[in-house]
Amino acid sequence: MPGAALVSGIIIAVVILLLITSCVKIVPQAHAYILERLGGYQATWDVGIHWKWPFVDRVSKRVLLKEQVVDFPPQPVITKDNVTMRIDTVIYFQITDPKLYTYGVENPIMAIENLTATTLRNIIGDLELDETLTSREIINTKMRVSLDTATDPWGIKVNRVELKNIIPPAAIQDAMEKQMKAERERRESILIAEGEKKSTVLVAEGKKQSAILEAEAEKEAAILRAEAKKEAMIREAEGEAEAILKVQQAKAEGIRYLNDANPAKGVIELKALEAFAKAADGKATKIIIPSEIQGMVGLVKSLTEVGKDD
Numbered sequence: 001m002p003g004a005a006l007v008s009g010i011i012i013a014v015v016i017l018l019l020i021t022s023c024v025k026i027v028p029q030a031h032a033y034i035l036e037r038l039g040g041y042q043a044t045w046d047v048g049i050h051w052k053w054p055f056v057d058r059v060s061k062r063v064l065l066k067e068q069v070v071d072f073p074p075q076p077v078i079t080k081d082n083v084t085m086r087i088d089t090v091i092y093f094q095i096t097d098p099k100l101y102t103y104g105v106e107n108p109i110m111a112i113e114n115l116t117a118t119t120l121r122n123i124i125g126d127l128e129l130d131e132t133l134t135s136r137e138i139i140n141t142k143m144r145v146s147l148d149t150a151t152d153p154w155g156i157k158v159n160r161v162e163l164k165n166i167i168p169p170a171a172i173q174d175a176m177e178k179q180m181k182a183e184r185e186r187r188e189s190i191l192i193a194e195g196e197k198k199s200t201v202l203v204a205e206g207k208k209q210s211a212i213l214e215a216e217a218e219k220e221a222a223i224l225r226a227e228a229k230k231e232a233m234i235r236e237a238e239g240e241a242e243a244i245l246k247v248q249q250a251k252a253e254g255i256r257y258l259n260d261a262n263p264a265k266g267v268i269e270l271k272a273l274e275a276f277a278k279a280a281d282g283k284a285t286k287i288i289i290p291s292e293i294q295g296m297v298g299l300v301k302s303l304t305e306v307g308k309d310d
Contacts, residue, residue, distance in 0.1 A: 025050045025059065032098040034061040044098050063098040065157060070109060074167060075117045077124040079132055086167040087124070089116055089143070092160040093151070108154055112147070116161075118222030119146045129168065136163050 021161040026049050027033050037057045045059075052058070070093070074086035091112060095101045105111045123142050124132055132139070143161040151158055168176070 030065045032063045033059045034102045036060040061102045067094045077121050081128045083129045090162045090164050095155045097155030104154035133226045221283045
């Protein structure tokens, strides 16, 4: 039967093609395959195309080589001063040896979680509450070193460990909130006191500057008043001197006129009259004038009239 033979040949070809296709494996980037032959470890496949024998070889595990992050639930721990708190951690790890990761531990993630809990309890047990709350970086470093050393036989490298959250008991939280509130109130009081102090200093400085400016203004005013008084006295003295000069000039002119009109006898008689006038000035005194002087007065009057006629 040629038709039956043709169908059988097609079926056999399809089966062979399927077997060949199932034997060809492509490993993608950042992955590794563990190949077992007859139940035993055969090889670790890296990125690329690989061949496995049918019915003899099998890929037992596909391993992701990227850095992975696992967030563990909060773990109860007790501090050195007997305070129970809950801490949840985040682990960043990477598989460096797929063979050890496959055959080293049954459940690597669970093993890392339990190892993290025990390591965290050991580290926190040596610290008090305040140190635990303020020493996250120290705790992270100690845990990373401890976990990295413990996971080396499993082909796992722990890159980072982070304490995601530290949850103290409710009573401790209330006490901490009251303490923080008191600290904030203390800082507020200090700031208010500092502000009032600065304000008082500024007011005092302002008053000081005002007093200095007022004193300087009063000083300037006194100087200006003294200068004005001095200037007035100088002006007055100059006026008196000028008046005296004018009087003397007038007297000199009169004497010159008398000298031109008559000899020195008239001048002498005129001086005598001035002396009598000064003696009688402001005094109720009777003065007897000699007849010669009376004649001299008449002479002066005549000379004055003659001068006017000229």
